[in-house]
Amino acid sequence: MLKNYFKIALRNLWRHRVFSLINVLGLTVGMTACYLIFLFVHFELTYDAFNTKADRIFRVVADIKTPTETIHSSGPSWAVGPHITAEFPEIEASVRISNESFLIRRGDVKFQEEHSAFADSSLFQVFDFKMIHGNPKTALKEPLSIVFTQTAAKKYFGDKDPVGQMVIFTIEGLPAKITGIIQDIPENSQIKADMFVSMSTLTTRWDNDRDNEWGNYGANLYLLLKPHTNPTALQAKFPAFLEKRNGDEMRKFKMYASLYLEPLRYVYLHSTRNGSTTGNIKNVYIFSIVAAFILFIACINFVNLTTARSTERAKEVGIRKVVGALRPQLARQFISESVLLCLMAFMVSLGVVALLIPLFNELAGKKVSQGLFEFPSFVGILLLAAVVIGSLAGLYPAAVLSAFRPVTVLKGRFSSGAKGAALRKALVIAQFTISIAFIIGTLIVYSQLNFMRSQDLGFNKDQMLVIETNGGPNIYPFQHAVNVIPGVISTSMTSGIPGGNYNGAYSVIQNYKGEMQIANLDLYFVDWNFIPQYQLKMVAGRPFSQDFQTDTTQAIILNEAAVKMFGYPSPRQAIGRDFSQWGRQGKIIGVMKDWHYKSLQKEITPLSMRVEPQGCNVLSAKVSTANLPTTIAAIERKWKQLIPERPFNYYFLDNYFNNLYRDEDRFGKLFINFAVLAIFISCLGLLGLASYSTMQRTKEIGIRKVLGASVGGIVNLLSKDFLLLVGISFVIAVPVAYYFMHRWLQDFAYRVPIAWWIFVSAGVMAVIVALLTVSTQAIRAAVANPVESLRTE
Numbered sequence: 001m002l003k004n005y006f007k008i009a010l011r012n013l014w015r016h017r018v019f020s021l022i023n024v025l026g027l028t029v030g031m032t033a034c035y036l037i038f039l040f041v042h043f044e045l046t047y048d049a050f051n052t053k054a055d056r057i058f059r060v061v062a063d064i065k066t067p068t069e070t071i072h073s074s075g076p077s078w079a080v081g082p083h084i085t086a087e088f089p090e091i092e093a094s095v096r097i098s099n100e101s102f103l104i105r106r107g108d109v110k111f112q113e114e115h116s117a118f119a120d121s122s123l124f125q126v127f128d129f130k131m132i133h134g135n136p137k138t139a140l141k142e143p144l145s146i147v148f149t150q151t152a153a154k155k156y157f158g159d160k161d162p163v164g165q166m167v168i169f170t171i172e173g174l175p176a177k178i179t180g181i182i183q184d185i186p187e188n189s190q191i192k193a194d195m196f197v198s199m200s201t202l203t204t205r206w207d208n209d210r211d212n213e214w215g216n217y218g219a220n221l222y223l224l225l226k227p228h229t230n231p232t233a234l235q236a237k238f239p240a241f242l243e244k245r246n247g248d249e250m251r252k253f254k255m256y257a258s259l260y261l262e263p264l265r266y267v268y269l270h271s272t273r274n275g276s277t278t279g280n281i282k283n284v285y286i287f288s289i290v291a292a293f294i295l296f297i298a299c300i301n302f303v304n305l306t307t308a309r310s311t312e313r314a315k316e317v318g319i320r321k322v323v324g325a326l327r328p329q330l331a332r333q334f335i336s337e338s339v340l341l342c343l344m345a346f347m348v349s350l351g352v353v354a355l356l357i358p359l360f361n362e363l364a365g366k367k368v369s370q371g372l373f374e375f376p377s378f379v380g381i382l383l384l385a386a387v388v389i390g391s392l393a394g395l396y397p398a399a400v401l402s403a404f405r406p407v408t409v410l411k412g413r414f415s416s417g418a419k420g421a422a423l424r425k426a427l428v429i430a431q432f433t434i435s436i437a438f439i440i441g442t443l444i445v446y447s448q449l450n451f452m453r454s455q456d457l458g459f460n461k462d463q464m465l466v467i468e469t470n471g472g473p474n475i476y477p478f479q480h481a482v483n484v485i486p487g488v489i490s491t492s493m494t495s496g497i498p499g500g501n502y503n504g505a506y507s508v509i510q511n512y513k514g515e516m517q518i519a520n521l522d523l524y525f526v527d528w529n530f531i532p533q534y535q536l537k538m539v540a541g542r543p544f545s546q547d548f549q550t551d552t553t554q555a556i557i558l559n560e561a562a563v564k565m566f567g568y569p570s571p572r573q574a575i576g577r578d579f580s581q582w583g584r585q586g587k588i589i590g591v592m593k594d595w596h597y598k599s600l601q602k603e604i605t606p607l608s609m610r611v612e613p614q615g616c617n618v619l620s621a622k623v624s625t626a627n628l629p630t631t632i633a634a635i636e637r638k639w640k641q642l643i644p645e646r647p648f649n650y651y652f653l654d655n656y657f658n659n660l661y662r663d664e665d666r667f668g669k670l671f672i673n674f675a676v677l678a679i680f681i682s683c684l685g686l687l688g689l690a691s692y693s694t695m696q697r698t699k700e701i702g703i704r705k706v707l708g709a710s711v712g713g714i715v716n717l718l719s720k721d722f723l724l725l726v727g728i729s730f731v732i733a734v735p736v737a738y739y740f741m742h743r744w745l746q747d748f749a750y751r752v753p754i755a756w757w758i759f760v761s762a763g764v765m766a767v768i769v770a771l772l773t774v775s776t777q778a779i780r781a782a783v784a785n786p787v788e789s790l791r792t793e
Contacts, residue, residue, distance in 0.1 A: 027345035030298025037291035134180025301685030338394030432729035438675035440737035458595025487631030495525035525615035540571035541590030554586025562606035
């Protein structure tokens with residue numbers, strides 16, 4: 001019996017192969033998109049899940065309240081880590097991690113290891129970084145101890161076991177021992193490093209007071225709590241701990257810290273603290289909804305076409321009943337056909353997913369999956385979904401057709417009925433509501449991304465070549481040598497570049513009332529040429545000038561945001577006011593116009609700038625585009641002559657700044673691609689329904705043509721019903737899309753308004769797409785020979 005079911009099913013599918021192909025193609029696209037999105041969402045939601053003790057690991061963060069503001073820091077002061085474990089028995093272990101960049105050399109092999117970190121010796125007690133060679137308990141205990149990942153170690157030692165071998169560490173040429181090799185850290189880890197250096201290297205060789213610096217913030221601190229510890233109760237004890245250890249200093253500097261615990265699994269997707277490597281939980285929600293909607297649209301197509309075609313088989317059902325077929329047998333027949341189609345789509349989908357995973361990883365910017373069967377349970381879920389979809393889609397025709405009275409059907413008095421037509425119309429409306437919402441979302445996402453790329457940042461980033469020298473005795477001779485290279489227009493030395501690192505400096509500034517007000521200001525160290533080279537605009541006072549010798553010892557420049565924070569009605573009134581900052585005292589000599597030294601996701605905050613040659617280690621060279629390779633080659637030669645111990649690395653500032661929006665670009669590309677797939681599936685369904693509707697009205701069209709109807713009139717007749725459904729979908733989609741996209745835009749400090757033309761454009765696009773889809777079938781029917789249409793069966 002089962003064999004017979006499938007034989008008949010295959011015959012029917014082949015007989016109506018166009019509809020079968022549309023059904024399989026729509027479901028394949030829907031399942032493929034859903035599976036890929038599921039991989040992405042799973043990757044994001046399982047960040048740091050590889051740590052077996054993740055439920056007991058917490059990050060310590062701090063709020064520092066000053067008379068001016070509250071600073072939300074991603075870590076406490078350096079001194080908290082060494083003292084907090086001894087203070088609270090609830091803490092099993094703690095580890096500080098500070099991201100750094102280190103020069104490593106072994107013979108002629110040298111790399112500036114950008115993804116490096118200082119870490120306490122308890123690192124491997126807290127986190128599950130698997131040690132391949134070495135002792136995890138002692139690997140980071142002694143000063144100048146280094147632990148490499150497998151990939152990093154191969155750069156210096158190939159496939160040999162390097163434990164016990166030496167490398168040259170930093171520009172000072174310190175000998176450091178390799179004490180361990182760990183497996184490469186999983187990509188969905190918020191701690192990303194190719195190399196860990198023992199924290200004792202910093203605290204015993206370079207800064208003996210670091211462990212007791214309560215006002216110095218920089219490292220992330222993670223606590224491993226003992227089992228069954230209540231983190232809320234532990235957090236409640238922190239104020240007394242800080243008061244005991246640091247109360248006098250907090251009152252002296254009027255900077256009051258509060259400590260909080262963030263669960264490790266919370267940090268990546270939910271924390272908004274500065275310094276966090278974060279994802280975006282809203283994007284996870286959006287993609288989850290997109291996946292559900294795409295699969296829903298594919299299911300609508302399947303149900304629509306299945307129920308629409310069911311009426312064609314009414315006489316078949318009547319004959320089967322006459323010869324003795326029972327209702328359950330007929331129901332199984334229809335359900336088996338539906339499930340068979342879904343299984344075909346499932347098999348094709350698996351093949352497509354296997355081919356697309358590498359491309360999807362590249363598009364997502366992260367390796368969300370190693371391959372199709374990395375998560376076998378996902379394949380099982382997709383298979384179950386195919387069976388469920390097929391069963392549900394087959395239930396309607398099974399229930400309706402198997403209930404027909406054979407006499408009525410065989411007399412030709414059966415019709416599909418209003419209920420079936422109403423159901424199909426409702427499903428088309430739901431389908432196009434989602435598609436139009438996707439079109440609106442796509443236009444808004446594209447507008448926001450284009451806005452971020454084209455917005456005036458307040459400085460000139462074009463033709464700016466950047467070299468991070470990382471300090472050393474020859475950086476200024478190198479700058480002078482670069483200055484005279486043909487093709488180099490100008491150079492500037494700074495502590496950081498726009499979009500990059502900047503310091504946070506404890507500052508005391510005279511406010512508009514004449515009072516000395518405490519604040520934490522962002523700070524750039526610059527040279528004389530920074531402001532003119534980057535074309536920053538002054539709104540009051542003057543820029544730094546070598547004509548004023550006190551500019552290197554007694555001068556500071558603020559931005560407009562800083563001036564407003566100190567209450568000045570106009571920037572001009574701040575000129576000549578007193579300041580004290582990091583050992584320097586003097587006067588405000590100028591106010592620069594606000595410029596975007598952070599990404600457009602963040603508001604412009606108070607900024608200060610000082611001439612401080614000893615604090616600058618980043619060279620910016622404005623270069624001519626003519627003979628650019630020759631210019632870069634000349635710069636590299638000077639580098640190798642003057643700074644031979646470091647590898648020569650450079651990048652262009654415009655590319656660097658654009659990379660600040662890398663995650664948004666990737667989100668936009670993913671969203672746009674999946675939106676296009678949703679619209680494509682909707683068009684497939686509309687094409688199938690239009691074909692079926694045209695086929696059902698073949699004789700009507702023939703009669704109308706015989707009576708003189710024009711081709712345009714017939715096309716209009718067949719199209720208007722579908723366009724009405726698209727119009728209803730548009731009315732429903734607009735407020736829904738506006739609400740969700742308005743919420744999405746709130747993540748950007750600087751964003752585009754949601755303009756009326758976006759909705760009009762989406763509506764016009766939806767109508768055009770629907771019209772093109774439907775009219776292809778309508779025109780074919782309208783130009784057909786009416787004689788063929790009017791032939792009797």
